[in-house]
Amino acid sequence: MPAASIDALTSPTLKHLRERWWNDDFTEFLTETLRPRPGNRILDVGCGEGIAEVRLGRLQVSQLRLFGVDxxxxxxxxxxxxxxxxxxxxxxxxxxxxxxPFCDNAFDSTFCVAVLQHVGDVAAAVREFARVTSPGGRIVAVEPDNSARYAYSATPAGLRAFEMSARFFGALAASRGDLIDAKVGPRLPALFARCGIEPLDVRLFPVSQTRLGVPSEDVWKRRRAVVEQAIDEAQADAVRALGQEYLDLLTAYATEARAAGPSFVEIQNTMLFATVGQKT
Ligand SMILES: C[S@@+](CC[C@H](N)C(=O)[O-])C[C@H]1O[C@@H](n2cnc3c(N)ncnc32)[C@H](O)[C@@H]1O
Known part of the structure; x- marks a missing residue:
């Protein structure tokens, strides 16, 4: 599904905005900080579907050896x-x-993007990044700071819908035992220092989506479809009831947005928090 078609009303983490932060600026930042040189070995932990590898591969650094694990x-x-x-x-x-599954000092640099928020023992993962990276090598961890997310809607039902989305998807994730540490990003410099990685820099990347004018019927349909599917998959009655309440709120929101007309506005924003370090 294209990023523009889904939003904070359909997810607890804004992970759908990922496609938006993998833009040229972000690729340039990663390239500057990882400093790929001919013959370097670079590891991407939690590589997902390989967006980073495709982007870094386009740089055509000779004999660059990329590795991804997930x-x-x-x-x-x-x-x-x-x-x-x-x-x-x-x-x-x-x-x-x-x-x-790599020996000590196996890589010239190691990075991860939007992974540590899902990891149970973050310190153990960062220690592993340090272990597999050779001394002087760069280590970069980029995490969305979901605790810094911001949402605005021009209508009262819209503001309530954003709150309800966080409650419903949060309850759903908790009922599945999904771990999401929304605040891991800003804690990483201290963790780096404890794991033998000298913190060199922190950078924030805002990621946002704005809508001016009434969203199309497709937007409302997709929002409802995602919530309906989540309700179908939910095991706990309390979560299903919350989902139904949320669906009713989405209906009210759509009505209010249509009434607001062309001046209707909806804003969503989150931050990516990048920590750059060097193995000592
Ligand atoms: C939000 S996705 C990010 C994927 C990719 N880094 C990107 O930017 O497109 C998070 C990825 O981390 C992986 N992941 C989660 N926990 C992990 C763990 N403990 N070890 C390795 N990978 C993990 C997930 O399977 C998922 O592919």
Whole structure:
């Protein structure tokens, strides 16, 4: 689904905005901080579907050796397919961030994007990043700071819908036992320092989506469809009831937005928090 078609009303983490932060500025930032040189080995932990590998591969640094690992085999398969479609040779493996299957000092630099918020033992993962990176090598961790998210709607039902979205998707994630540490980003410099990584820089990247004018019927349909599917999949009655309440609120929101007309506005914003370090 394209990023513009889904939003904070359909997810607890704004992870759908990921496609938006993988823009040229962000790729340039990663390139500047990872400093890929010919022959370097670079590891991407939690590589997902290989967006980073495709982007870094386009730099065409000679003999750059990229490696990606992810907990989920399906994502690794997609990443392998995507990079092969771009004629890139990337090493992929299925692995857990806190138990990396590589020997000490195996990489010139290591990075992760939007991964540590999902990891149970973040310190163990950061220690692994330090272990597999050679001394002097860069380590970059980028996490969305979901605690810094901001949402605005021109209508009262819209403001309540944003609150209800966070409650419903939060309850859903908790009922599944999904771990999401929304505030991990700003804690990373201190954690880096404790794990033998000298913090060099922190950078914030705002990621936002604004709508002016009444959203199309498709937007409302998609919002409802995502919530209806989530309700269908929810096991707990209390979560399902919350979902139904949320659906009613979405109906009221759509009505108010239509009444507001062309001056209707909706704003969503979150921050990416990047920590750059160097293995000592
Ligand atoms: C939000 S996605 C980000 C993917 C990619 N880094 C990007 O920017 O497009 C998070 C990824 O981290 C992976 N992941 C979550 N926990 C992990 C862990 N403990 N070890 C390795 N990968 C993990 C997930 O499977 C998922 O592919």
């Amino acid at each position: 907990l989920m085999i399906e994502r690794v398969m997609v990443a392998r397919h995507e990079t092969a479609a771009h004629n890139q040779r990337v090493g992929f493996a299925c692995a857990e961030a806190s138990r990396l």
